[in-house]
Amino acid sequence: MAISREDFVEVLKDSYSAYYTIHEDAAAPEGLPLAFRADYSSRDERYWLTKSVVTWANEKYEYCYVFMAESFSPELAARCMDWAWEDTLPRVRPHGEHQCTNAKVVFIADSVSPETAKAVKKKSATRSYRQGIKPQGYSNLLAGITDLGTRKTVTNGAGHELVPYFKKLFAARA
Numbered sequence: 001m002a003i004s005r006e007d008f009v010e011v012l013k014d015s016y017s018a019y020y021t022i023h024e025d026a027a028a029p030e031g032l033p034l035a036f037r038a039d040y041s042s043r044d045e046r047y048w049l050t051k052s053v054v055t056w057a058n059e060k061y062e063y064c065y066v067f068m069a070e071s072f073s074p075e076l077a078a079r080c081m082d083w084a085w086e087d088t089l090p091r092v093r094p095h096g097e098h099q100c101t102n103a104k105v106v107f108i109a110d111s112v113s114p115e116t117a118k119a120v121k122k123k124s125a126t127r128s129y130r131q132g133i134k135p136q137g138y139s140n141l142l143a144g145i146t147d148l149g150t151r152k153t154v155t156n157g158a159g160h161e162l163v164p165y166f167k168k169l170f171a172a173r174a
Contacts (some may be wrong), residue, residue, distance in 0.1 A: 003148055003170075005068050005108055009035050011169055012066060012108070020064065032080055035068040035108070043097075057097045063088045064104040071109050072145065074119035081105050085125050085141050094129035098137035106162065107145035117154040120145045124156055 003011075013022060013036060020038035028034035040062040048055045065084040069076075088103035107120065125141035144155035144162035153166040 005070075005110060005148060008108055008146075008148060008169075009066065009068050011172070012106070013038075015169060016064065020062075026065075029083060031076075032083060033067050033069040034080075035066045038064040038066070040064070058099040059097050060099050061091070061101040062104055063091060063102070064106060066106045066108065068108045071111050071113065072107055072116050073113075074115050077107060077116050077119050077145065078123065080107070081120075081123050081125075081141065081143055088139065089127070092129070092137075092139055094131065094136035096134065096136060098129070100137050101139045102142055102158075103139065104142040104159070104162075105144070107143075109145060109147060111149050112145055112147040112152075112154070117145060121154055121156055124158065126158075 016022060016038040020040045023037040023039065026034060026037035040060075042060045043057065045057040046055045047053060063084075065080070065087070067080050072080075084103050084105045088101065092098075092101040103125075120143050123141065123143055125139075127139045129136045129138065140158045142156070142159035142162070144153050144159045144166070146153045146166050151170045153163050155162050
């Protein structure tokens, strides 16, 4: 049994709300079917004897853009991914403890054409931040498109973590 887009987006939003800050009113350019944006941040530290002596720390950020439509053309998918990437880059604040800031693009569609799946699979973007000698993190574009009719997910190389995640969501809805 196929799940409706609206129901699946609510399940996805509920799942993300545990660790992400949900922005339902995020603005996208005209014609881009943005359902919501979810922001994640994490800071890890290691101390020596006392919390005032930090031996190392790293920070991770992720901005997830969820787009929902009946179907996506390769051109529309490319526009969505390009916009999400360009929207994420100004949010990056590289510094000595910055590990990564990733843009995650998730497409939810009733059906996915082979051309669109191929376009999502081929899309990649990465940026490394180097200030002088010391590297200060990187950014990657993680992208995946989910076909609700067949319950299949296709991702680009960086977004491979989305496949088992969506399998778990579908299993929870079965």
